[in-house]
Amino acid sequence: MSNEIIGLPSWFETPPGQYLLAWEQARFDEAVADAFGFHALQLGLPALPALRANRMPHQWLAVDAPLPAGAPARPALVTDFAALPFPASSLDLVLLPHALECSADPHATLREVERVLVPEGRVVICGFNPASLWGLRHGRPRGYPSTSAATGGEPIGYWRLRDWLRLLSFEVESGRFGCYRPAVRSSRWLERWRWMDAVGQRWWPIFGAAYCLSAVKRVHGMRLIEPVWSASPAIAAAPVSVANRRQPAAISTRQENKVSV
Numbered sequence: 001m002s003n004e005i006i007g008l009p010s011w012f013e014t015p016p017g018q019y020l021l022a023w024e025q026a027r028f029d030e031a032v033a034d035a036f037g038f039h040a041l042q043l044g045l046p047a048l049p050a051l052r053a054n055r056m057p058h059q060w061l062a063v064d065a066p067l068p069a070g071a072p073a074r075p076a077l078v079t080d081f082a083a084l085p086f087p088a089s090s091l092d093l094v095l096l097p098h099a100l101e102c103s104a105d106p107h108a109t110l111r112e113v114e115r116v117l118v119p120e121g122r123v124v125i126c127g128f129n130p131a132s133l134w135g136l137r138h139g140r141p142r143g144y145p146s147t148s149a150a151t152g153g154e155p156i157g158y159w160r161l162r163d164w165l166r167l168l169s170f171e172v173e174s175g176r177f178g179c180y181r182p183a184v185r186s187s188r189w190l191e192r193w194r195w196m197d198a199v200g201q202r203w204w205p206i207f208g209a210a211y212c213l214s215a216v217k218r219v220h221g222m223r224l225i226e227p228v229w230s231a232s233p234a235i236a237a238a239p240v241s242v243a244n245r246r247q248p249a250a251i252s253t254r255q256e257n258k259v260s261v
Contacts, residue, residue: 008098012047015190016134016183020210021048023178024097024126027212029053031124031174037092041116043081043109045097046073050124056092064102082108086116096125100156107164114168119219123170126212128155134183134209158211170215177201177208 011017025048032040032054040056044063051059060076062084067075079085082105094113100106113123129135135155162172180200181193200208 008045008102009047015185015187016181018187019181019190020179024048024210024212025050027126027176027178028095028097028124031122031212031214032093032095035093035122037118037121039091040093040095041084041086041091042095042097043099043113044102045099046071046075048097049073050095050097051093054093082112084112084116088115089118089121091116092118092121094121094123096123098127100125100161101127101154106156110164110168114170114217117217119217121217122214123165123217124212124214125161126210127158127161129177129206129208129211130155130157132207132209134179158206158213161213165213165215169218169220171218172213172215175211175213177205177211179209180204180207181209183209 012021028048028050029052032051035054035056037056039058040051040054040060042050042059042061046061046063046067051061061073062077062079062081063075064079064081066078067073077085081099081103094117096109096113100109103109117123158175158177162175165172178197178201180196181190182196184190184193
């Protein structure tokens with residue numbers, strides 16, 4: 001089978017694509033469930049509702065090309081991922097499901113994500129792992145499906161991506177690998193290799209077909225100060241009795257009158 005570019009939407013309709021989509025959906029649900037803020041953005045892959053487990057009030061889906069008529073997802077905007085229409089430090093959460101691999105300039109896309117994120121903002125990235133059974137088939141004319149046929153570009157390695165994030169002052173908090181079954185054509189054969197998920201997670205965890213990485217934007221020299229929600233109560237002044245100086249004077253006057261009498 002030729003290694004023509006079919007795109008991620010079509011690739012995810014294949015049995016291996018559905019298998020990978022289910023794994024990535026679970027990873028995004030875990031990563032965003034406890035992410036708090038007001039503004040969240042997903043870049044690309046409308047087939048994956050990556051923000052469904054998040055509770056931020058403002059959520060957007062952005063794509064880099066108009067979707068065909070009748071598409072199930074409705075993006076909020078169509079934009080170049082390397083030039084997002086958001087001011088600096090305005091988003092609390094950005095998700096990139098295979099957005100870097102599909103981008104013509106992944107470095108520029110990652111720098112743009114760093115620009116729009118607030119300090120302590122979070123980015124979650126999913127991508128194909130080149131050091132896997134699926135990655136070894138990258139660029140070959142035979143085999144179905146391959147990562148190059150899905151994205152049209154070279155996959156970005158996990159450790160390479162970590163280095164990019166460190167250069168942009170991101171701190172990687174967690175990373176996971178998954179999908180250890182071979183990318184066979186039929187669902188029946190894919191199910192027969194189900195046992196490889198447990199074995200691979202235990203014995204060769206870094207060789208999963210995909211990875212999911214979560215990182216936080218750190219700003220050096222910034223300190224978060226806990227606000228004082230309640231003012232300290234004022235100390236009430238204790239009552240002080242005032243001596244009546246007239247009374248002793250009156251008593252002494254009466255005593256003088258008695259003496260004179």
